[in-house]
Amino acid sequence: MTVVLKLGGSVITEKDEPETVDRAALSAAVTAIVESAVGDDIVIVHGGGSFGHHHAAEYGVSTTAGTHNVAGVQAIHGAMCRLNAAVVDALTDQGVPAVPVHPFSAATRDADGALSLPTDQITTLLDEGFVPVLHGDLVAHAGEGATVLSGDELVVELAPAVNADRVGVCSTVPGVLDEDGAVVDSIESFDAVAAVLGESDATDVSGGMAGKVRALLALSAPAVVFGPDALPAFLAGESPGTTITGDRGD
Numbered sequence: 001m002t003v004v005l006k007l008g009g010s011v012i013t014e015k016d017e018p019e020t021v022d023r024a025a026l027s028a029a030v031t032a033i034v035e036s037a038v039g040d041d042i043v044i045v046h047g048g049g050s051f052g053h054h055h056a057a058e059y060g061v062s063t064t065a066g067t068h069n070v071a072g073v074q075a076i077h078g079a080m081c082r083l084n085a086a087v088v089d090a091l092t093d094q095g096v097p098a099v100p101v102h103p104f105s106a107a108t109r110d111a112d113g114a115l116s117l118p119t120d121q122i123t124t125l126l127d128e129g130f131v132p133v134l135h136g137d138l139v140a141h142a143g144e145g146a147t148v149l150s151g152d153e154l155v156v157e158l159a160p161a162v163n164a165d166r167v168g169v170c171s172t173v174p175g176v177l178d179e180d181g182a183v184v185d186s187i188e189s190f191d192a193v194a195a196v197l198g199e200s201d202a203t204d205v206s207g208g209m210a211g212k213v214r215a216l217l218a219l220s221a222p223a224v225v226f227g228p229d230a231l232p233a234f235l236a237g238e239s240p241g242t243t244i245t246g247d248r249g250d
């Protein structure tokens, strides 16, 4: 069974403190992975939290608005590499054969914004017993310079490429919440929940929960959105939180 798991940047960092890892939350997430029966058949993606989003906001870069500013590119990508190193270290400290994969070195967007992400290195790393750890990053974007590539977009690209049986997105909230704050069990179309979907409550250039739901609806396999407490349940095969069932069907 192959699992694609995104650890939200808002989970593993102190989202309002620039470049600060939430070590307790990161270590708890790693422990849940180690104690699960998933083994090494997992691809991990993490988001930006207080590493990527502050720098991206400073330079005015989002998933659609790019930059040609070299200092900006280095600041955003450099911060994400530092967070990635912290995540890989936390995994290897607990015995997971984690290796870093930096999307900026490989991905592109064309002038229409369509993403292209090579994945042969990911499938080969998995076959060879490694746990690839990717991260939200920048991406070379025709006509824009470099734009933000969100971890949620990576999940959507990776899941079919590795034939994922399960896709999980661990955020700070227990799922997508309705107007009363209750967890919505399942989402099958954006319009049905558009009214309650908002931006993130922290600095976030990739659209908060609305961006997440929109991205995950593009996936043909169901994706589960849940909070940190529910990570062990997700890894045990349950579907806590909100299940988002896409309609791409390919």
Ligand SMILES: Nc1ncnc2c1ncn2[C@@H]1O[C@H](COP(=O)(O)OP(=O)(O)OP(=O)(O)O)[C@@H](O)[C@H]1O
Pocket: 007, 008, 009, 010, 011, 046, 047, 048, 049, 050, 151, 170, 171, 172, 173, 175, 176, 177, 178, 196, 197, 198, 199, 200, 201, 202, 204, 206, 207, 208, 209, 210, 212
């Ligand atoms: N209807 C909603 N249900 C749940 N969360 C919502 C909703 N509307 C807006 N949000 C916000 O979306 C946030 C989750 O998206 P966010 O992008 O911050 O999470 P993340 O993916 O964990 O972090 P990162 O983008 O750094 O990886 C929640 O913390 C909340 O502030």
Ligand SMILES: C=C(C)CCOP(=O)(O)O
Pocket: 009, 046, 047, 048, 049, 052, 053, 056, 076, 080, 135, 136, 137, 138, 148, 149, 150, 151, 152, 205, 206
């Ligand atoms: C801000 C950057 C560079 C990465 C964004 O990734 P996300 O937190 O998964 O949306």
